[in-house]
Amino acid sequence: MIGPELADIKLLWPELVLVATALGLILSASRIRKGLRASTVTLVAGCASILVYRWPLAEGPRAGFENMIVVDGYSQFFKVLVSSALILIVLLSARRVETDNVRAGEYYALLLLASVGMMFAVSSTDLIPLYLGLELTTICSYILVGTTVEKRISNEAATKYFLLSAFTSALLLYGIALIYGMAGSTSFEAVASFLSDTEGENSKLILVAIGLIVAGLAFKIAAVPFHSWAPDAYEGASAPIAAFLATASKAAGLAVLGRICISAFAEEAHLLSLILATMATLSIIVGSVIALSQTNMKRLLAYSSISHAGYALLGLLPGTPEGVSATMTYVFVYVFMTLGAFGVVTALGRRGERIDGYEGLARQQPVTALLMLIFLLSLTGIPPTGGFIAKFGVILSALNAGYFALAVLAVACSVISAFVYLRVAVIMYMKAPQVEETSSYPLMVSTALLVSALVTVIGGILPGVLNFWEAVPQ
Amino acid sequence: MQEYIGIAVSFVLAGGIAGAMVFLASWLGEKKPSEAKLAPFECGETPFSLPGGKLAVKFYLTAILFVLFDIELVFLYPWAVIYRTLGLTGLVEMGIFLGILIAGFVYAWDNGALEWQ
Numbered sequence A: 001m002i003g004p005e006l007a008d009i010k011l012l013w014p015e016l017v018l019v020a021t022a023l024g025l026i027l028s029a030s031r032i033r034k035g036l037r038a039s040t041v042t043l044v045a046g047c048a049s050i051l052v053y054r055w056p057l058a059e060g061p062r063a064g065f066e067n068m069i070v071v072d073g074y075s076q077f078f079k080v081l082v083s084s085a086l087i088l089i090v091l092l093s094a095r096r097v098e099t100d101n102v103r104a105g106e107y108y109a110l111l112l113l114a115s116v117g118m119m120f121a122v123s124s125t126d127l128i129p130l131y132l133g134l135e136l137t138t139i140c141s142y143i144l145v146g147t148t149v150e151k152r153i154s155n156e157a158a159t160k161y162f163l164l165s166a167f168t169s170a171l172l173l174y175g176i177a178l179i180y181g182m183a184g185s186t187s188f189e190a191v192a193s194f195l196s197d198t199e200g201e202n203s204k205l206i207l208v209a210i211g212l213i214v215a216g217l218a219f220k221i222a223a224v225p226f227h228s229w230a231p232d233a234y235e236g237a238s239a240p241i242a243a244f245l246a247t248a249s250k251a252a253g254l255a256v257l258g259r260i261c262i263s264a265f266a267e268e269a270h271l272l273s274l275i276l277a278t279m280a281t282l283s284i285i286v287g288s289v290i291a292l293s294q295t296n297m298k299r300l301l302a303y304s305s306i307s308h309a310g311y312a313l314l315g316l317l318p319g320t321p322e323g324v325s326a327t328m329t330y331v332f333v334y335v336f337m338t339l340g341a342f343g344v345v346t347a348l349g350r351r352g353e354r355i356d357g358y359e360g361l362a363r364q365q366p367v368t369a370l371l372m373l374i375f376l377l378s379l380t381g382i383p384p385t386g387g388f389i390a391k392f393g394v395i396l397s398a399l400n401a402g403y404f405a406l407a408v409l410a411v412a413c414s415v416i417s418a419f420v421y422l423r424v425a426v427i428m429y430m431k432a433p434q435v436e437e438t439s440s441y442p443l444m445v446s447t448a449l450l451v452s453a454l455v456t457v458i459g460g461i462l463p464g465v466l467n468f469w470e471a472v473p474q
Numbered sequence B: 001m002q003e004y005i006g007i008a009v010s011f012v013l014a015g016g017i018a019g020a021m022v023f024l025a026s027w028l029g030e031k032k033p034s035e036a037k038l039a040p041f042e043c044g045e046t047p048f049s050l051p052g053g054k055l056a057v058k059f060y061l062t063a064i065l066f067v068l069f070d071i072e073l074v075f076l077y078p079w080a081v082i083y084r085t086l087g088l089t090g091l092v093e094m095g096i097f098l099g100i101l102i103a104g105f106v107y108a109w110d111n112g113a114l115e116w117q
Helices: A004-027 A035-051 A073-099 A104-123 A127-145 A152-183 A188-198 A203-220 A229-236 A239-264 A266-291 A297-314 A321-353 A366-380 A386-400 A404-430 A443-461 B002-028 B058-081 B083-110
Strands: A062-064 A069-071
Touching (some): A004 A062, A004 A069, A004 B083, A069 A073, A069 A104, A073 A239, A073 A443, A104 A127, A104 A239, A127 A152, A127 A203, A127 A239, A152 A188, A152 A229, A188 A266, A203 A266, A229 A239, A239 A266, A239 A297, A239 A321, A266 A404, A297 A404, A321 A366, A321 A443, A366 A386, A366 A404, A366 A443, A386 A404, A386 A443, B058 B083
Antiparallel strands (some): A062 A069
């Protein structure tokens, strides 16, 4: 008879769709000549994985694979978010794959597998599958960062990313090993009950273990002091891949941190919130201040993503479901506005990489400039856009946790970052064009830009319409 | 400590026999040195070169393919020992695992990883 372990595979419908497509692409990689065909297949798979996200939830939240995987509203929220990011990135990659001479089959298969890793990680209620999922994602990402083989800067970025990421994966594993050594299990439930029974014993070892695990996860979301890889990796990678690292990968990292805070390490909430508050403070300050001096657009967006990681962490400080919910909203809006900004960089091609390239954009391509303005306003956190609602929620939850100084700091740094983002807007609208007009970009890229802009604006005007299905873990 | 005497004896015997063979070969053996024979043995690679020199990537490709099958064996062996108790579930799971692994191998073959060029 087929055992219950195998029947649990029904819980993983979205992942199965993506894995099957990735295997198909890998098997036919040498016969794929046209990038468009592979990207269409990937798009269909992405949409299918969104359509089936509810199937495993039919009978409410369920756990499977000996309680290692759980399917609940929280996991499915992030799975849909990862799938949406995947779809938009496939749309953005349309031209890059052709011009950069990248093998399409492998490129899309790796994107699919990286997304599967993230989905697996956000569903995990055990440290081992969590680690496996994150590793699948990062191993695919190393290759994706280095896909533009001819460019030296891309090779350098992939090497740096690989070395630093491998090192922090070791930290994460060491933390998991220490937890296993003390609790005798890696499941969140067992770890939580171990922590509530200890009553002050082993407190130093617990501090080290939690610190190591949080450090490993902080690397994935590029929070200071584990951020140094991000600007280099984003600059070297092609713009769609940089967007993938900045959005989907960061969303998955935050989802995992959120679940760990609220389930496994709930007993150590005070300690955890101290660590997270330190990282959030540093990320917000460093990200906003260093972004001031950037001349490369991808590096600017990298530092912006670092400060946004800090803001998203604010929601996790109180260790309550409301706080996690604020972080979920933040991540949702952040994914779309950042994808949009990277989308404009992609659409403008070589011109979009430097900030000078935006001079006079409003006169040459008014629609692109307007879309970029929407994303920049949202990244700053100015009211009619989703960025404001998101920032408001997380700062409120920092106040609820009693971090008044940190909330004031977050608002102050918003002002600094306003200068960073609005400088680009000024360059677009108030300078005379320096560069010749570039050719128009494919329909797929403009679709992605429009969808991101739509979500960013609707998220600001009618918050709660788009992320109605968000649910925090129990 | 009693039980370690046997191990110590086998250490001494193994070291003695191996050492004797090396010594006898270099004492009694005929020597016709040539440049190629005197070069350190390094699996077909040039043993010494300056850093920054080029490496043939094909050796590493073969090594990675070897790892693919090595890992397959690591999982197949314990499965083979208890496959009766695992029953049909185990068979199906192993089928999925092998299917994915073989897809990777087919990819490598299809894209010329096995051609020694």
